[in-house]
Amino acid sequence: MNPDGNHQLRPNAVGIFDMILMVIAVTAPLTAVASNLSLSLAFGAGVGTVGVLVLVLVILLVFSAGYVALSRQVVNAGAYFAYIGFGLGRRMGGASALVATLAYNLAAAGMSVAVGYFGHLGLSAYLGVDVPWWVIALVATGATWVVGYFGVTIAGKVNVFVAVTEFAMLLAFAIAVVARRPGGFSAGVFAPGAVFGGNFGLAVVFCILSFAGYEAAAIYGEEARSARRNVGRATYSALIVLAVTFVFVMWAIAAAFPDAVAVAQADPGALLVAAITAYLGSWAGPVLSLMITFSFFAAALSFHAIASRYMFSLARDGFLPRGLSRVHPRWRTPVPAGTVQLVVCVLVVVPFAVAGADPIVTFFPAVSGITALAIIYLMAACSASIVTAAARGRITGPVWTVRVAPSIACVALVSCGVVIVAHYPEITGSDSPVISALPLSLVVAAVYGWFAARTRTVTEQPALA
Template sequence: MTLQDQSVAGQARAGQLRKGTIGVFGMVFMVIAATAPLTAMASNMSLSLGFGVGAGSVGLLLLTGALLAVFAVGYVVLTRYVTNAGAYYAFIGFGLGRETGAAAAFVATLAYNLAAGGMIAATGYFADIAVTSYLGVDLPWYAYGAVALVITFFLGLRGVEMAQRVTSVISVAQFGIILLLGLAILVGRPGGWSLSVLSPGEMFSGNVAMTLVFCLLCFGGFEATAIYGEEAHAPRRAIRVATYLGLALLVVVFAFSTWSLAAAYGDVKSAAGEDPGSLVFRAANLYLGEWSGPLFSALVAFSFLAAAVAFHNMSTRYMFALGRARLLPVFLARVHDRHGTPYLSTYVQVAITLVMLVPFAASGADPIVNLFPAVSGITSLSLLTLMLGCCVSVAVAALRGKVTERWWETVLAPAVAGSGVLAITVIVVANYQAVTGSDSPLVALMPALPVLAALYGVLVSRRRGQALLDDVPAA
């Protein structure tokens, strides 16, 4: 049986998202936009090269990709039974019940809203650097952030059909500059490309825990294809193909870009350890010329803008799904008459971003130093917990006879993936300051927010009652 999340009552009170507005490649580029490959290269992987296992990060990236491919096996099984704009809400609820699904939904909604706001701030920050480098005009970061928010708002109202075009262009530009830099390094230092990056001696020497965390963070949100299932052509096939294709592309891009950086320096660990934030820019200046530095800064800003658009769309669809299930105010599920988009959720998401960013702008605080660590920490823990919930959900559904696929798809693969995700979650918690890059006590307490969001989801689902939660089947 397939749940299309379109009950008669739900249609009457909220309408439906516009169908047929996104295909496989649109889904893939929305996922790639959320992971922001160029920014991950300049942050997570540069940190791993400097303070993790160094060049062995390439090998651990491939291992992480393999783990996520195993996770995708069970995840795709769930897509055959549930289609819902609040993907984790429905997937976890399918096997573990409505209350657990509601808890997951609020955790995801919190994480995606915070990520959307964080990406807007980062867009403004790096846009300021790029404009200052090119034109010598120095405006405050929030001026550019305001422009980015307006663009995000407009694309949110128009729908994924237009948003995917914008994110596709930005994603292709990121691929192009990463490939260009890699080829320049190959020509300039061919001897640096060594297969030793795949050897156990390289992969497991140094801070393996930190590297595993940063590798997984690079892929955060790759499974978000399911969020667009209601708007897709042939949703079950589109989600399945887009999930695997998106993961494969990300593995290739991250492995190639990280290997490029490792090949660019005689001792990449020392070079990255000096200043990981400038590692990519230094390599670009060395192998492409000084003209490339400002270009990289501009592309990083656009990369963050694409991520902001992607997370904005993800968060609005969660609020839409929760409004339709009456776990949040029902007006959030209203769709635009012309565009078929959750336009009131779009307004609310923009308001949430303003509430996040205005205090930082007013206080003069640095958004990268003061805001981004908190956002990255909460998002990483939330996504890990949700992935773990999906692994448990499909296994429980199989044991209860609710799914009929082969045992290795429904039990073995989720067990292997769940064990790996759980181990990395423990590592994140144990190394939380290293993951966030902040020693602030306030940032250290931020993981309490997803816990509170989950508890609120359970309480709301109990108060609303089973009759109002017919979007997700009972366990």
């Protein structure tokens, strides 16, 4: 790490509670239930989605065993870049870093677009105010930059509010179902016939995507207090909180209707609204609409922070222009990298606004597909890195933690990647040839990262451990 303070993030700025909330904000639990998990209920494993969530939790716990062990060895704002490079070499680290940077930048833009879309719907439906979606999206983008300018502690305060309201609404709904329809809760959702029936592979992918970003605590390692201990604690805590919430809420949705699958198949996007309105009353509709908008804004904040820190780390290590590695002299935040991230979001929003396109129909499918493939690849490569590092004696620990668990996780994640490729139109919700071709951008990014790492001089190379 460069000894010049102008290229260092503020140390000890983030506590474990802040990290947990930032991770939860990335996953956006409310929107995950309303989108990925509702799609799994409709077209995946049906009510067996509840059981699939438990299996996915097991997969992610197995992955986390090695991931957390590596977090104690490597602390870097470009987490996957350093983690994958640690075991698989700098070229693979460079390739992975550019893949992650592209995916997280697009995800940040996508979340801002979603804020604009759902904010427009809410204002139109409940206040009769017609504000164009792109205006709201640009305002949200500007707000993420402002929050990022002052640091992740401000974002943490925003995420506290969003997370508390999200969990309160989901918990209130689930409790209402328990009170009014207790007989709907059946252990059959965990039966092998339910779990493995239907399109099991598709259900696994949708469930994994619902946890996407839970491992992001490592990105705040340089700013965290007691990073080598708290990154692991935050990762496990966020994973368990999300898993318990998803299982309870999806079980409640399955119990809420005589035929929840049929309701989901009729309109997956309206499933959560219909369920919550039916059990909590008509007042819940406007509140839920507002909460979904804020949920996407919290996700935009978190993805902005992640993308900025990736670009900051890559610039510091020679992959991107050096100026992006500078930090604000007072707040120690990666303002130049955050500004580039702001520009990326604007460049994404403006063409869609000019074309008058529906952002959810056009942009969101592209983001979901690219993000899905990128995250699966990064997690699988990270698992392979742990096994390789252990074989080379660069990391030590129990055999389960550094060899067995990462090997199992790598195989499981690669299998999920194969399912994503095989079912790409279902994952993205689009059969457009353009959207189907967009994942090639990940290949281009990886090739650039590979050769950028190859051409760097020894003095530019980062200390990965």
